[in-house]
Amino acid sequence: MMMMILLRRVLLTGLLGALWVEVSALGQVRLVNGHDKCSGRVEVLRHEQWGTVCDHGWDLREAYVVCLELGCGLAESALPAAAFGLGQGEIWLHHVQCSGHESSLTRCAVVLQRNIYCTHENDAGVKCSGRLLRPTLTLLSPHTVISLGESVRFGCSVLEGHSLSDFHLYIQGVSTPLVTQRAERSQTRVELTLSDVEMYHQGSYSCQYRVKGGFPSQLLSSPPSNSIDITVVELLTPQHWYNTSAEAPLGSVIKGHSFNITCSTLQLYPGGSFQLRLVRSNGTVRRTLPALTQSVTFTFPNAQSSNEGYYYCLYRVQLDGRTFLSRESQPLPIAIRDPDPVLSPMVISWLVSGLTFVVAVIIIIIVVKVLCNKQRKLPELERETRTCVDNTYVALSINKL
Known part of the structure; x- marks a missing residue:
């Protein structure tokens, strides 16, 4: 059974080249009779006439392409069996086979011929998220405060993969991403590493992812994630x-x-x-x-x-x-x-010499006064007319003898 399904997909994909002329006649895609502009019955325009899509083989890959083409975010569900009511007119597409990477439903592999088993009771519908889901940023490193030269690791994840193109890490105030990581098919989480941190890396971080969608093909960016603040410590040498x-x-x-x-x-x-x-x-x-x-x-x-x-x-x-x-x-x-001495040895020597001279002079004066007093009491040796100075001279002369 599985082999038959795979064989049918290969054959249908191979028919794409031969049917390109007729596929190119297909134009816009719209959603009808839904709860909002991002849900409803899928209809395509061909030869200026709107028609429906058969739900045979209809799954999330086809719904994903439709949602992105219409700018309605990611597909939440692919609804068969005329979930949004019966359409009218032609059933333009039968057995649509998308890989999920196409920019438009009309670029998927299709079978255009009528299928007697497909009626409007098989009209396909989709329900889209309305916009790309908001990713979640987590801190994988143990701390939000780091020093210069260290690395900080973040995780950016989204609830559904659906062939995401890439993930980006942004710092607030800068429009270009600091880190970009391509996503593998259906990958819902990547690690974003900011290496060799500098002072200008301090700030508030968020992440976004992008997917291919729209017609003509373009990259659609998700809303920014939650933010995480990172502090970079630079301790200058005091x-x-x-x-x-x-x-x-x-x-x-x-x-x-x-x-x-x-x-x-x-x-x-x-x-x-x-x-x-x-x-x-x-x-x-x-x-x-x-x-x-x-x-x-x-x-x-x-x-x-x-x-x-x-x-x-x-x-x-x-x-x-x-x-x-x-x-x-x-x-x-x-x-x-140690504190310097109050008086140096030379100063002390000078002071001692000076003090010795002063003491000697004082002693001499005292001796002279004593002798003068004695001379006044000896009239036979001295006369009142002699001056005290002469007596002193004589006295000193007698002492020397």
């Missing part, structure tokens, strides 16, 4: 610098003085934080502050030897359950120096 007292040499902090280190980034994300890492000879120390602004400052009020080492800044953010880390900044070396 910048950092430090501030301390002006008297400290470059790259150094004086022990006991305060200093601070500022970390900064141009790209800020909600919930981000800065981490300051100190690498020392005996280990690593980390401090973290929330990134409420593009810059944060880590303060060290009393510099000690434990604060000496190489400082690095990095920016960290958690989005969609993922942790993203920037590259570390360049190392910032900081040395802790």
Whole structure:
């Protein structure tokens, strides 16, 4: 039985070339007596007269061609036995055989001669969706937040295949698709992969599919699917610098003085934080502050030897359950120096010498006063007319002797 059916289809298809002259006389296709413009009895125009189509061999492939030709989307059902009432006039098409890829019902393989078994009780009808079905976009990747260079995978699917042409992935605001995937026959779902993601790939995504239909043949696009938002994270390498007292040499902090280190980034994300890492000879120390602004400052009020080492800044953010880390900044070396002495050895030497001279002068003055007082009490040795200075000279001379 199956062999007979296949043989009949082959023979009918082969007759297409011989019958082309008469088929070319067929014109428009319309739907009559339906619930709307996309359902009803199928009628074709030939020699300026409308006629019907026999339902022998009538199935979804033929209905699919009719729906696309009329811009009515996809075929929901192929209805036989005059489901939309009996037609009038001629039955123009018998045993229509479509593959589903034709642009018009009149381009399918047909048998034009009369068939005594076909009456208007066998008039064929269709019910179309009214427009192409809306596809569904799903996210196949585990996250909607990705970093530069990663890939994101989407799935685009439609409830019925019906010889779809291809699927397209669009980003909102751009008219050309970012990804196109051809569909195999009757394929209802494809995977669309966006590779090597850049910052301009951030946005809202949707998909569409296209089918061939209409007369003359054209590609019909489905309505856009639901949308999925994708966030692309680009964490720039932070910048950092430090501030301390002006008297400290470059790259150094004086022990006991305060200093601070500022970390900064141009790209800020909600919930981000800065981490300051100190690498020392005996280990690593980390401090973290929330990134409420593009810059944060880590303060060290009393510099000690434990604060000496190489400082690095990095920016960290958690989005969609993922942790993203920037590259570390360049190392910032900081040395802790002991404070300089208040007085240098040379200054101390000068001060000691000066102090010694002052003390010596004071001692001499005291001695002179003492001697002067003694000279006043010895009238036989001194006279009132002698000055105190002469006495001092004499006294000093006597002492030397």
